[in-house]
Amino acid sequence: MIKVYSMDDIISNIKKECYDHIFIYGAGDYAKYVEQQLKVLEIYAFLVSSMVACGDSENDNILEYKKGIITDNDVVIIGVINQQYKKEIIDNLKQVRNVIEIKEDYYFIDRASKVAEGRQMGFFSDYKHLQALGEAEGTDKAGLWHDYCNKYEFFLKEFKNKSFAFVELGVFKGASIRMWRKYFAQARIIGIDIDSSCIQYATNGIEILIGDLGTKEMIYEVNKLQPAIIVDDASHKWSHQINALFELFPLMPHGGIYIIEDISTSFIPTAASYGDTDISTYEIIEKISEGVVGNSIKDVYSNRIENYWDSIKVIIEQTEMVINISDSVILIKR
Incomplete structure (x- = not known):
């Protein structure tokens, strides 16, 4: 033993x-x-x-x-x-x-x-549909490791039977994109990944785009989609998360929802593996939250965020709400 x-x-x-x-x-x-x-x-x-x-x-x-x-x-x-x-x-x-x-x-x-107890008794305990779909598909969004799904459903349920474009950044083995396909029955479901092997997960009702979101060409392709919901579950590197937020959030329609997963990579000990810029993704989110909660943009500015200020300012002006949950951040557009 x-x-x-x-x-x-x-x-x-x-x-x-x-x-x-x-x-x-x-x-x-x-x-x-x-x-x-x-x-x-x-x-x-x-x-x-x-x-x-x-x-x-x-x-x-x-x-x-x-x-x-x-x-x-x-x-x-x-x-x-x-x-x-x-x-x-x-x-x-x-x-x-x-x-x-x-x-x-x-x-x-x-x-x-x-976490298991919280699922039964917590505020989000009545939201079980997305959780069940996620468990059936084997995505870690639904398990005790992340436990996102019941919280997500609370914010996403109004889209359930609507026709809109849904984009997930990062496809990996296709489990979560299949979950979203089943939950949003009327939506156009698109997964984006830089790994060309992910094209195998394109099926009836699931589109896969292969490309690098660091390029203007790929940003243009996403812009054409006009997604109402974006989930960033890609590389988790700070520069990638920050750039995607700055480029894609302003393109979303009013009432759109933008989710950044695995935000814990902004903190020790995983920061050493994902921190490739001088400021973390969560520090950017903090500044956006300050502007939204304090209802003031000018008081948010500091020299540390000088290089990011123009983009942060745009997002503050466009954000209705910032929600922090365990290992994930949700932004709702005005």
């Missing part, structure tokens, strides 16, 4: 030991939360469960646990919080050599249980 205390411990152990396959025992929110945290780092795992219901063919990533499925060079992470279930799982896995048991860790364990 390998006992660990944090996600960093798990990752360190996995990289050090070079296991053939990684299995997470469990099929609930917490197991999915563990899986999604690993997936962000491009460490891919299978969920396994002894519950027959979890062998549902609609979810190819949940396997029914059977003796012999795990070999000597695989690892199992116990993905449950309940101590009774954990004991039963350990008893089932006595023949497996590499078992990781997650011990006390406030963020890793407590956050998962609190």
Whole structure:
């Protein structure tokens, strides 16, 4: 039994030991939360469960646990919080050599249980449709790692049956663009990515544009679309997030909604990987918020934002509301 205390411990152990396959025992929110945290780092795992219901063919990533499925060079992470279930799982896995048991860790364990509880009892708990679609498609927007969907639905529900253009920056493996296709049944759904392989996710009802938003040509293409909703889930680099906001937000119609995801990349420790400008994306958002809340533009200016001031001023003048949620910012246009 390998006992660990944090996600960093798990990752360190996995990289050090070079296991053939990684299995997470469990099929609930917490197991999915563990899986999604690993997936962000491009460490891919299978969920396994002894519950027959979890062998549902609609979810190819949940396997029914059977003796012999795990070999000597695989690892199992116990993905449950309940101590009774954990004991039963350990008893089932006595023949497996590499078992990781997650011990006390406030963020890793407590956050998962609190988010799950919040879904049931919180302000946004009635907004379940987008969440269900996201979970079905396997996007991390819907899981405990980000948990965006019920908040998004609160702000986006008025668009649900309308005809409009929806743009997502960043396609990755197509999970979230499929979720949006199902939620906005009447909308034109467009994904934009610099990776040409993403063209494979173009299907009936989903358009994929390949290009670099750092070019005037691509900005022109987006301008022609006149999107009412834009979700930036692309590279998360500061310069890319800032440039996209400055270039695209002014093109949106009145009442448009602009979302910047993974805003935590503006903060330590991930800032070191994404900070490629002298000011972070969140510092820009702070200045926009100051102007909107204080109802004054001139008081926002400082020498630090001199190079960005003209664009910030335009966005302040055009913004009705700025909403901060965990790891995401939502701007609503006047």
